[in-house]
Amino acid sequence: MPLPETEIPGRLQAELMSRGLRMTRQRRTILSVVETAKQHLDASQLLRRARRLDPQIDRVTVYRTLGLLKRHGLIDELDLMHMQGEKHFYERRPQRDHIHMACLRCGKITEFESDLFDRLKGQIQRDCRFHIVVTRLEIGGYCAQCRSTDQAQD
Amino acid sequence: MPLPETEIPGRLQAELMSRGLRMTRQRRTILSVVETAKQHLDASQLLRRARRLDPQIDRVTVYRTLGLLKRHGLIDELDLMHMQGEKHFYERRPQRDHIHMACLRCGKITEFESDLFDRLKGQIQRDCRFHIVVTRLEIGGYCAQCRSTDQAQD
DNA sequence: TCCTTATTGCAACTGACTTTCAAATTATAG
DNA sequence: CTATAATTTGAAAGTCAGTTGCAATAAGGA
Structure with a gap:
């Protein structure tokens, strides 16, 4: 009779396990944050969310897990035109590649x-x-909304 | 009678002057390095080359000049898939945009x-x-040459 | 030439990420 | 259910690229 799992194993977790990687409590937590993220998150946002589920997680573990997912092609790393410093953003790799448009005025990210x-x-x-x-x-420019509300743009 | 100029004013210099920016010795030097670069250079490579022409140039000046050129849309900043750390590479903005392909095995950059x-x-x-x-x-992958000489690739 | 303003150089700082290594944890073998 | 071997973690220190504060200097117009 199966014991109740604290986490429903997601696709990322299944992928990593099928590749023979060890599934630790920390990894499960970080993977679940990546799986359920509704926007592009950077490493420190991921850390904050993971810590809400498991306050002990260290940021090195987040970086190492992101590196692991990257190497296995399970997530994509985005720069989003470096609009907020040099940090990177992450998203689960989609079946079909898409384009990221970043509005230089309002910062909104659009996928296409x-x-x-x-x-x-x-x-x-x-x-x-x-x-x-x-x-x-990645494309930088001005979104439809900002084009109609601002005169001063490049 | 015109005095002999130490540097033939290039297009970048002409552009900046037409926009009312002051032309300093340091700027002229950095611009000439950017103008004559035959490959994509990062900030520290640019500094090294600028210092060969004017040993006194500081790296802050290089960063500030690159920022200036970026803001004026005269150069493009590239990540080249972050293959060599997180540094950025620069090239004069071309008339027609092009794609950068980075070979993950040999590191060669191809434009298309x-x-x-x-x-x-x-x-x-x-x-x-x-x-x-x-x-x-930017596209990461394996170039024609590496595909034919290496079996072990993603 | 003088004067205002922009630009520079130095030093210190920041932020994002990496490395080191001992201790803890995992998957597996017995 | 251990014991074991190998992987993973966390804490601290380190690295690397780029930025900021500010006094000294230089540019370009009057």
Whole structure:
């Protein structure tokens, strides 16, 4: 009879376990934060949320877990045009790549999928004989809302 | 009768002067390094080269000049997939945007222009009503050469 | 040339991330 | 249910890239 689990194992956890990695209490906590995040979080935000679930977690463990997920291609690292310092943001790798648009005025991040983007990647793989592992398309500019409420923009 | 100039004023210098910025010896030196660079240079490489022309230049001045050029849209800042730490690389803004491909094995950076990329940007401006100021498309993967000489790749 | 303002250089600082290493924990073998 | 071997963790110190404060200096117009 199965014991009640403190955490419902998510896809990230299942992925890591299937690759033979040890599942510690800290890892489970950090993975659950990454899984349930509704926006792009940076390392310190992830740490704060993980600590709400397990106050003992250290930030090195967060960095190490993020590195692990990155190496296994399970999360993507974003710069979001470095609008708030040099920190990085993370999101679970989606099935289909998308573009991140960052509004230089209000800071809003918009995601956009496009067939043209998929075709562009195909062209690169073919024409350059380049095997794509990870892509990052970030665009800085002014969103529709800021364009209509502000005159002074580039 | 014009005095002999130590530096032939380049396009970056002309641009900054036309915008009413003061042209100092240090700026002229840094601009000339940026203008004549044949590869993507980071701040410390730029400093080293600038110091060969003027040993007194401080690294803060390099950072401030890069910030100035960035704000004026005269150079683009690249991450090149953060393959060598978190530093940034710089290049003069080209007339036509291009893609940077970074080989995760040999580190080679390849540039690629594409009509599909131009069309993708047009689509974003139209469909998202987003006014594009700067784009950064970086791709990590394996170049043609590394694909044929190495079996162990992602 | 003088004068105002922008720019520089130094030193100290910051923030994000990494390394080191002993102690704790995990998965596995018995 | 141990014992064991290997992985993972946390705490502290360190690194690296870039920034800030401020007094001294230099640019460019009057």
